[in-house]
Amino acid sequence: MRANEKxxxxxxxxxxxxxxxxxxxxxxxxxxxxxxxxxxxxxxFLAWEWVSIRRAMVRDLSTHTDILxxxxxxxxxxxxxxxxxxxxxxxxxxxxxxxACLFTExxxxxxxxxxxxxxxxxxxxxxxxxxxxxxxxxxxxxPIQLDGERIGTICISSSLDPIHAQLRHGLSVMVGxxxxxxxxxxxxxxxxxxxxxxxxxSLACVANFVSEKKQYTVRAEPHxxxxxxxxxxxxxxxxxxxxxxxxxxxxxxxxxEARVAERTVELTATNEKLTREIAFRKRAEQVLKxxxxxIVHHQKxxxxxxxxxxxxxxxxxxxxxxEAAATLAIDRVSVWFFDEARTYMVCEDLxxxxxxxxxxxxxxxxxxxPSYFQAIxxxxxxxxxxxxxxxxxxxxxxxxLEPLGIASLMDVPIRLHGKTYGVLSQEHVGTPREWSLEExxxxxxxxxxIALQMEANERHKAERALAKVNEHLAETIRELRRSNKExxxxxxxxxxxxxxxxxxxxxxxxxxxxxxxxxxxxxxxTHLGLLKGRVSRMSELIDSILHYSEIGRTSKxxxxxxxxxxxxxxxxxxxxxxxxxxTIEGTLPTVVxxxxxxxxxxxxxxxxxxxxxxxxxxxxxxxxxxxxxxWTFHVTDNGPGIDEKYFGKIFEMxxxxxxxxxLESTGIGLAVVKKIIELHGGAVWVESxxxxxxxxxFTLPKQVSSVQxxxxxxxxxx
Numbered sequence: 126m127r128a129n130e131k132x133x134x135x136x137x138x139x140x141x142x143x144x145x146x147x148x149x150x151x152x153x154x155x156x157x158x159x160x161x162x163x164x165x166x167x168x169x170f171l172a173w174e175w176v177s178i179r180r181a182m183v184r185d186l187s188t189h190t191d192i193l194x195x196x197x198x199x200x201x202x203x204x205x206x207x208x209x210x211x212x213x214x215x216x217x218x219x220x221x222x223x224x225a226c227l228f229t230e231x232x233x234x235x236x237x238x239x240x241x242x243x244x245x246x247x248x249x250x251x252x253x254x255x256x257x258x259x260x261x262x263x264x265x266x267x268p269i270q271l272d273g274e275r276i277g278t279i280c281i282s283s284s285l286d287p288i289h290a291q292l293r294h295g296l297s298v299m300v301g302x303x304x305x306x307x308x309x310x311x312x313x314x315x316x317x318x319x320x321x322x323x324x325x326x327s328l329a330c331v332a333n334f335v336s337e338k339k340q341y342t343v344r345a346e347p348h349x350x351x352x353x354x355x356x357x358x359x360x361x362x363x364x365x366x367x368x369x370x371x372x373x374x375x376x377x378x379x380x381x382e383a384r385v386a387e388r389t390v391e392l393t394a395t396n397e398k399l400t401r402e403i404a405f406r407k408r409a410e411q412v413l414k415x416x417x418x419x420i421v422h423h424q425k426x427x428x429x430x431x432x433x434x435x436x437x438x439x440x441x442x443x444x445x446x447x448e449a450a451a452t453l454a455i456d457r458v459s460v461w462f463f464d465e466a467r468t469y470m471v472c473e474d475l476x477x478x479x480x481x482x483x484x485x486x487x488x489x490x491x492x493x494x495p496s497y498f499q500a501i502x503x504x505x506x507x508x509x510x511x512x513x514x515x516x517x518x519x520x521x522x523x524x525x526l527e528p529l530g531i532a533s534l535m536d537v538p539i540r541l542h543g544k545t546y547g548v549l550s551q552e553h554v555g556t557p558r559e560w561s562l563e564e565x566x567x568x569x570x571x572x573x574x575i576a577l578q579m580e581a582n583e584r585h586k587a588e589r590a591l592a593k594v595n596e597h598l599a600e601t602i603r604e605l606r607r608s609n610k611e612x613x614x615x616x617x618x619x620x621x622x623x624x625x626x627x628x629x630x631x632x633x634x635x636x637x638x639x640x641x642x643x644x645x646x647x648x649x650x651t652h653l654g655l656l657k658g659r660v661s662r663m664s665e666l667i668d669s670i671l672h673y674s675e676i677g678r679t680s681k682x683x684x685x686x687x688x689x690x691x692x693x694x695x696x697x698x699x700x701x702x703x704x705x706x707x708t709i710e711g712t713l714p715t716v717v718x719x720x721x722x723x724x725x726x727x728x729x730x731x732x733x734x735x736x737x738x739x740x741x742x743x744x745x746x747x748x749x750x751x752x753x754x755x756w757t758f759h760v761t762d763n764g765p766g767i768d769e770k771y772f773g774k775i776f777e778m779x780x781x782x783x784x785x786x787x788l789e790s791t792g793i794g795l796a797v798v799k800k801i802i803e804l805h806g807g808a809v810w811v812e813s814x815x816x817x818x819x820x821x822x823f824t825l826p827k828q829v830s831s832v833q834x835x836x837x838x839x840x841x842x843x
Contacts, residue, residue, distance in 0.1 A: 710748035
């Protein structure tokens with residue numbers, strides 16, 4: 126804020142100085158400089174005197190304090206307060222001392238003196254280490270020591286009025302000196318300022334005369350060689366240069382007038398040229414405006430046609446030919462398509478605007494006009510202003526152009542996915558006309574719309590065909606579901622109906638064996654044993670068929686299955702003989718799967734390896750490897766091996782590579798494994814070498830689908 130206040134003060138001072146004459150400006154500058162120097166010197170002197178007086182006062186008061194401390198040692202030592210009060214009272218003759226206090230070593234006030242009752246005594250806790258100024262007082266405190274031990278503290282407070290009186294006296298003296306010195310400076314500067322102001326004032330008079338009279342021959346009187354003299358010499362030289370330039374300007378003015386006359390003639394010619402250019406630009410703007418109007422008209426037509434995109438191709442082509450003829454103001458617009466052999470181009474629709482009729486069926490042989498059709502294949506637009514003489518369309522003159530009176534032709538190929546299917550033809554009858562770029566772009570847009578309509582038409586046909594196929598597929602799926610349901614119901618009913626007589630045959634065989642054991646010979650016993658074996662095999666086969674049909678019919682009960690715990694339990698259930706060693710390679714993972722189905726998979730694979738082992742010392746190794754999207758498991762044994770030609774057969778139902786009389790087997794275990802794995806998105810395959818061993822591989826995906834398989838109603842199952 127002080128800076129903001131200082132700027133207006135400086136502005137006022139500068140404005141005041143600038144408003145004075147040169148003489149008074151010099152006097153004012155000298156006086157302000159002198160007074161400022163005197164004030165600065167006086168301020169420094171007063172500051173120095175203030176510091177000196179304070180130091181002298183501290184020194185004197187410290188001396189009084191030391192004297193009182195020495196005199197009060199005995200009184201403190203003998204605890205004589207009266208003697209101490211007498212000693213302190215000795216400070217009364219010194220008028221500046223306001224109070225004196227004597228404290229014991231514990232801080233208790235032992236003796237005191239104050240000039241009047243209004244004087245406040247200093248507190249022991251607030252005593253300074255040596256001295257302190259504050260509240261118009263100087264306080265000096267000294268410790269009292271006896272034989273090196275502190276026995277008390279003496280404190281004296283003195284008024285600062287003597288210092289203030291000396292400062293006021295010094296300030297009065299300084300003001301008097303400044304006033305006397307300022308008066309002397311004014312008298313001296315009034316006399317000496319003429320040395321500088323006189324020649325400058327004389328120079329100002331000469332400049333004023335030159336400015337009023339415009340006489341550049343006048344010169345100022347020289348004055349010494351100092352700065353003022355140099356200024357006068359420079360002024361005289363400037364007047365001489367101005368005089369020379371004035372004469373030059375007179376001559377230049379005469380030359381300028383001549384040049385202005387010449388320039389006027391040139392500007393007149395330029396103005397006429399600009400007038401012609403303006404007229405040309407107006408005509409060009411008119412042409413551009415007309416082109417813009419045509420483009421807008423074309424765009425409206427295209428928008429109108431785009432709204433008919435849902436029409437069939439024939440209706441869309443008829444509408445396009447009519448709109449093109451009206452928009453381009455031509456007599457004939459037609460659409461032609463190549464036949465399948467591309468030997469002819471057949472007219473799909475021809476609109477004649479003069480008669481307002483549509484025609485079709487005309488043909489043009491492609492072999493008769495090779496240049497024209499080559500131009501159609503290689504060009505975006507064939508725009509022939511003079512169609513009868515244009516090398517691209519000259520071949521059409523005798524058979525098409527002259528008989529119909531066609532003078533100008535603009536044909537656009539209809540292309541779709543890089544293949545040319547036909548031509549959109551715009552034909553003008555009468556005198557030749559020039560096809561503008563806007564008209565060519567409009568025709569190309571029409572051809573593109575026809576091509577898109579063709580594509581949409583084909584897409585609609587494909588969609589209708591696809592809808593029919595989907596409908597047929599849905600009907601087929603319904604039939605398959607019904608057939609599957611009937612087959613599943615048939616399997617359950619058949620199993621139920623077959624197992625009842627089997628149980629009866631088995632029971633009857635047991636009765637015969639028990640009741641007629643002593644009457645049957647060895648052959649009869651053998652036949653009964655075979656009968657009971659076949660009944661047992663038939664029952665197991667029916668159970669296997671039921672288990673196979675159940676896979677996929679119930680919902681997937683997915684859970685986290687720790688194979689590192691489950692596989693050892695399955696091995697214990699299979700109970701391989703001591704001659705077969707089953708080992709787990711590495712660590713098996715935890716997968717998300719149906720626990721019951723995993724038990725079926727590993728039981729069948731491990732059980733088959735145990736069942737078909739033909740080595741006196743067999744081994745079975747179970748392991749897993751991690752892939753990016755799935756886990757790959759393997760079960761390896763050193764059994765008899767499988768020929769490669771049976772790799773597909775072993776996964777089919779009721780297929781076994783050994784005779785059932787030699788080794789009991791239903792032939793459905795691997796089919797169950799394959800169905801379970803593939804139902805859960807995995808794959809199963811086998812690698813084997815005859816005589817060496819077999820390895821079965823299967824994969825389980827890491828990402829398991831959340832889709833559940835529908836569970837049939839109980840009524841359907843029964």
